Amino acid sequence: MNLYEASFLPAPLWIITALHIVTLTLHFIAMNFLFGGTVVLLLAKIHNKWENSSVATFVKLLPTAMGTTVTLGVAPLLFVQLVYGNMIYSASIVSGWYWLMISFVAIFSYYLLYAGSFTKTTKRKGTYLALSLIGFIYISLVYSSVFSLAEFPAQYHALYSNNQTGLAFNSDIGTWGFRWLHIVLGATTVGAWFVGLVGRNDDKVFTEAKKFFLWGMVATMIVGFVYMMTLGEHMLPFMRSAGIWAVTVGLILSLGSLHFFFKKRFLFSGIMIDISILCMVITRHVVRLLRLDGIYNPTTLPVDPQWSVFFIFLISFVLMIAVVWYMLRLFFKDTSKSAT
């Protein structure tokens, strides 16, 4: 009963995969600013933290970071559902209630961020941020567990036959616990990078940022390595796949980023850390394919390109970049302060 209209690809697979990987990388970068930045701000030891002007600037940026994270998250979800829809829908239905709650928890966290950025009582800032972090942690747990579950069809079948109400949770933490920890630590590391960037002229803030960046990176690497060890039967194939190269390049670039970050050469450092996030996304993609090997192969899907609409998409994509650039330029260049 596989409907053709529900299984063909409206563009060659490589285009969709490339779009997925690029937009997911962008989503992660924004998410790292948001999630990691919040963690670092909450944990950093800075005297009179919430009165500090760099910290205040960062807090003010958080709601916008949230908007950016959500916006940039929509696209990769769209593309991944296009190709892996069957697994992703199935896994999300099994955990239906947790999955659905993501949007509502996100609304709650979002408003708290605005509350944190608007409040004049500096002491409350930390409380608002901490509450919204609870929401983010919830979202991260559900995403890690569901996307991981989507890589194990046998497991979601089993979970479903026990519970059909959408309250089943992927209890096989062994398969996704380290994955979750890895991305949370990674986000904290990159969050520290952003905190350092915003607080580059404030010694106290930058010193804290360096600390988090360094130790965050060490922890991320250790957990990443442990996660790799837990791949089990997929580990050997992984060692022979493009994944191991992506990991290696990502690792080297992270270290390079560390070096330049300490020297406050943000452009270099930033490019390196972003590319290493890209490498991580590619690795993640390779692992998915390995786990689904023999169960599902996207290259067998019929391709029936809709070039005319795709072309319009390309135009609107370029237009989007141009307009975003134009608006940001207006915002930062035109500060003529009208008299309102």
Add this chain to the structure above:
Amino acid sequence: MNYPFWDVDIGYGLLMSIIAVVHVFVSHFAIGGGLYLVIVERTARAQGDQLKLDYLKRLSKFFVMTSVVFGALTGVAIWFIIGLLNPAATEVLIHNFVWAWAIEWTFFAVEILAAILYFYSWDRMSPRSHIILGWIYFASAWLSLAVINGIITYMLTPGDWLTTKDFWDGFLNPTYFSSTVLRTGICIMLAGLYASLVAAREKDSLFRIKLIRYNSYWGLIGLLIAMLSYYWFRASIPTEQMSTMLERMVMPWVAQDQLRLFAGVLIGGFIIYGFILTKAYRTTIAILMMTMGLLWFGAFEWFSESSRKPFVIQDYMYANAISVASLEQTQSEGLLSAITFRTGNDGADLFRRACRSCHTIDGYRPVNRAYAGTDIEFIAGMIRGAKAMRANMPPWAGTEQESMMLATHIYEQIDQRHIKDIYDLDGAELGEKVYEIRCGKCHEIGGYNDKTESLVDLTDEDYNDLLDEAGDLAEEMPAFTGDQIERDALIAFFKTLEEGVQK
């Protein structure tokens, strides 16, 4: 059938409509409000009206808080919920319209950033640049509506897509243009409503009255555009589909009555509180007007959603995720074998796949009452005869044997006492109840597929023959399986019938 079925206690229709109505109510305002902000800002700047600019600043804060946060994330919620409730239909949408969605996403991204920058730059940039940001916001927001609307209307009227499967045939479908204009009208009206909610709190009463008056024009003009294009929208639904709607459906017409009713109330409200008793337009009235707007909008969504029942994609896929194309196969080879997520309880699985998206046994739109006091064979017959019922339901997609399995599953959960005891009735009154249960779902007296003509003035023998042969009268018609008590009562009831009416 390639997906698990989410078995929630809340009705699917309810869950979907709560999230959807809240989302559209905010997201349409997000578009109309954008237009309102730039247009009013332009005049305020030209007149150097500081009071108005301060009001706009407050409005824009409210605007960002609702549209960027709530609007965007409830939009994500809709996407999540359709994937949970009907992944099969969502797959069809995503595979055919992914590029439309991707285009919409580029507009959405611009829209979100423009809204945020607009909000943060009141005191920062030149009026000209600020207004440019406003226009960029409105243009991208409206364009994202124009794109999404192609996908929404496709579900109601897929048009030539059904045969060509061509993107453009599905996207620019028969109701696309009318609905785009209609929704634009809604956006304008909502801008007026929301703006008045903020304006109603202005302290300066002269200024407040001026604003409310102005906003009421927006409300009235938007409503007028929407109501006029509603008739255009209705007229662009293909004739055949419309005649089914007229003949078999109740919901769209109830919804239409509501739509007209609330439109009338809104017009009255705009005129009375916008132009005559303007002083009284404070927060309470503003909230009441918002509520009327929400109900009116809800009625429209209800009309268009219920119009395509029992389909989720008209003439292509039923609401229970069974596609028209696969019907023949499942009817001959069985529905169970097409279900990849079996739970071990076949009856329950059949209920989930065939009925559960529209019914529960005893909660949302329950089936237990309709079957109470009957028997497995009757229930199975009704299941197979679904197509002939007045309620516009998808045809039975399984085999005869499976209909028995499903009927057994339902039977185990209903009131199994005799109809006579359940309703505590006797004689012709009991007969009427029996008729309602065993015949009335397909033959309404004086209504849908009325058979009174064939039922009046027969002899006892004829009545008995009729009931004996009931199962052979038509393919969809179940045999009469009631006992002698029910039979006698039913015949007693028949005897009270006159042509067309009850005695």
